[in-house]
Amino acid sequence: MASKESTSSYSQFACIGAGFSGIALGVTLKRWYGITDIRFFERHSDLGGTWYANKYPGAACDVPSVLYSYSFEPNPNWSRVLPSQEELWKYQKHVADKYDLPSKMTFGVEVQKCQWIEQHKRWVLDVRDCKTGTTFRHECRFLFAGSGILVTPREIDIPGSEDFKGSIFHTSQWRSDVDVEGKNVVVIGNGCTAAQIVPSVVDKTKHLTQIVRAKHWMLPPIDGVYTDYMKSIFKYLPGTMMIQRLLIFLFAEIELKAVPMTTSAAKFRQKRRAYAEKFMRDTAPAKYHDLLIPDFEIGCKRRIYDSGYLASLHSKNLTLTNERALKIVENGVETERGFVEADVIVLANGFSTNTFLEGVEVVGRDETLTQHWDSFGGAEAYNCSAMSGFPNFFMILGPNATTGHTSAIMAIENSVNFALRILKPVLGSPNGVIELDRDAEERYVNRIQDDLSKTVWNSGCQSWYIQPHSENSRVWNAMVYPYSQGYLWYRSLFPVWRDWKITGRTRNWKSVLRLLLKTLGQEKGCMRLSAQLHS
Template sequence: MSSQPGESGEFAADGLGCHKPIHSPRRLKVICIGAGASGLLLAYKLQRSFDYFDLTIYEKNEDISGTWFENTYPGCACDMPAHVYTYTFEPNPNWSSVYASSREIRNYFDCFATKYDLRKYISLRHQVVGAIWKEETGEWEVDVKNLEDGTIKHDSCSVLINATGITNAWKWPEIDGLYDFKGPLLHTALWDASVELEGKHVGIIGNGSSGLQVLPAISPLAKKVTNFIRGPAWVVQSRTFESRTYSEEERRRFAADPELFLAYRKQLEMNVNELFPVLIADSPAQRDMLDATKKQMQNTLQDKALEELVIPTFPLGCRRLTPGPGYLEALASGHVDVVFGEIAKITEHGCVSATGQEHHVDVLICATGFDVSYRPRFPLIGSSGGSLAEAWASEAQSYLGIAAHDFPNYFMFIGPNSPCGNGSLIVAVEAQADYMLRMINRWQTENIHSFMPKKKAVEDFIAFKDEFMKATVWTHNCKSWYKNGDHITGKVTALWPGSTLHYLEAIAEPRYEDWDFKIISNRFAFLGNGRSQVESDSAADWAYYVRNEDDGPYLSRLKRAKLVSRSGSAVRQ
């Protein structure tokens, strides 16, 4: 779908473009991969701020919402408070509980797409299977597979944006004999609701976020549950991660009183943001919260043997902080067995532990997560002729989590080193979208052929990131998808070197000096015919700069930060 200009707005063939006013927009064509939270936000922001554009979002699924369309397992929910996991400008007073279900979250994004008429940009059941940068045209040539009939469509765009996310490519565990199992074999990201769990002995592999959610949800149905875990995990129960249902009266007041509701949302967000000091190794905040969490886990489990298996010795936050409502209670119920350590193999009847003991189960659930290598799942060929998968084979190195050297006019949402370990991703996604559109605005209104981050800029950022990480809990000896390689001793590749608030400030304005811009002909062709955009609008105020007081923006970063954060207005609880 497209928003068509009355005139093409293109620069003249000689590159000087003297027939248009300054900053006249040229046709912009964007292809976005994925219609989850990031892709929908991009469509909204592009539609809100731009004219003269074409946007196509290719989505492989039968419907929108990405992760929240795909994950339907019992107990599936976001591990952040629901009122934090919304677009900052689009609150929802009707969440049923602090941790909304995947069904509710999917409905939120569905309503958002309907409200802003975003479906017109989306091609469902279409999967991008290849993309190659063409230097001569300054465009991406994109191959798209129609999953209904198997045909391949060839498309092209000025800017390519990857919004597939980091929890999109689920994977089976690499365990010998997995497919020898004769009972129903399920993955949390490929749930089969027709499989009967009632009265069955169910095995669950994993104790990450999905494992912590699915176990308490199915435990009341199953005859018995065996949870196979490779390592312990912190299960956080604090004010920030309180689990409860909202009453009808609370939801009514949220809807009726926007200011009250805003204050509540802000308090939740501040609670989350105040957790960052916990992630600094050996800090007072780390020690205090670790001690409190350990005591809470002990009080819930009330079993010394279980405590030794489940409670970690590594710092709190080395793996993602997880609330896990009901998980510890289920472990302590006597209805659940915990088998600790690697699974040696899987047989027709169940799992063989590292000790050689075979544990028979009727149904086996793999809560084993996703491919988080950050390498594109299709050939993405850049300006040097190499693929991004090859460039990132040993380590994913992004520019500020949004771009990569040698890949012009290409952005990614939640790329390597984004703030995905210390709060809701939604606010970071919004900041990334704004950054992308600032760059795209320059492309559209200046005679720019292409742009990409400089190699030295990426190298310097990675060097800074690596040094910063030494002070955090993330580098400690725990198995985490935050890390590269073996996920235990590898470099931290997933996380931003700082807090979420730090990230918002860091990318609020592009550092254009970090980018290589290739210009079409004369760099000043955008100056056009000597007329301004204001002069092309007869209904505009041609003296807009004359005023009674100085109401212009502040020009220092510090002053702007104090203004946008309303410094002095917040009261800590």
């Protein structure tokens, strides 16, 4: 039985997670308000989140580095357009060290429960040490969830994994102690991750069999190396990185033209589809075209930028199959038409989606977060960040925050900036509370879901964007933002204050000045009245 400490620690702010989201929060708090009283709780043994955990061969970002980085911390020294996992993690570490954030991070712990205590106007967190099992409590005034959206590996839906005598693991839990050299390897899945792993390991294996479970539209790579000359320009010529970032953002925004289910968007998708199909047919072996090329709208699923995957399918020691895996046995995988021998099985079957803060019980004023979302029909949040009934609580990269065609870091900054603007009126008050109005939340969420229903993401393909649903239930999409990130940035600049309930507001210099002038006015009035009485 796990032991429990009786005392509680305290910080003004607390954040679940220490990846890109948590680091952005810590830096922005310090830059904007000079606040350093924050504590981060991270389940991994170091900071970085996704880019610490995912260390599989070929792991890299598919968004250009100049856009997949903080606007407040440009990096002129990126080695290439699409940075590797290692380079991204080093960038995160650099930013965190620069603002002295690691000293405020607790690693190897899991937040199990967060509960709002109305009497004290605080959140109480139950935190468990992953190694010892010891639990302790931490209290804070303002709670942020920055644990990401693709975190929990999807459970394998093939029976028998416990009988396998070789090594079996999910891509996000890649075992560096397992050598695939000269081994029979089976990769289950063919999404973005598998498309990076297969070309990185196929030449080392004795034989690699990839079991295809779905089809994806693939596009030519947009990668390239930054030369020393280019790095010097970015470093010494002011404004060049900002211009590059803006141009890449605008270029990425072109993809939004494919999103609406309109006649003009359909024409744009048709052109993109023809372009992608030609690339796939020209690059992949003809015998695999039927297994790879989709029959659904381009854009319905997240596109894959091919980093050598299609070309690697020409390898003589590689087999691509769409045979359904029936059972994992001690020495391989039984399929519907045969058997595939395996020494190593790699699960590239993705992550749990349309779920947020999985494994954490969040208890607000009158209900849990799960109950709150059930009342709507799925995970949701006002401006992708806040829910009614959960005071002083914000999500970073929450429901509907990201857009598949552009950088998640933009969405993170938008979420952080919005939340810290909303919290400004209560930051200096010991008991300040800010809470979203339920009606405002309902209006926002209904608009988001209605607009998503008119997009290509909801056009009918089997996609992780869509929450599993019955035939007659509402199609729920909690994974993507139906508009431009530029619009979310704009909404984050100008909070709609009538949508919020604020108590214990900080008296800033303007309110203090108004009170002083009012008091002086009353004193002058009293003096005039006294003079009149004595005249």
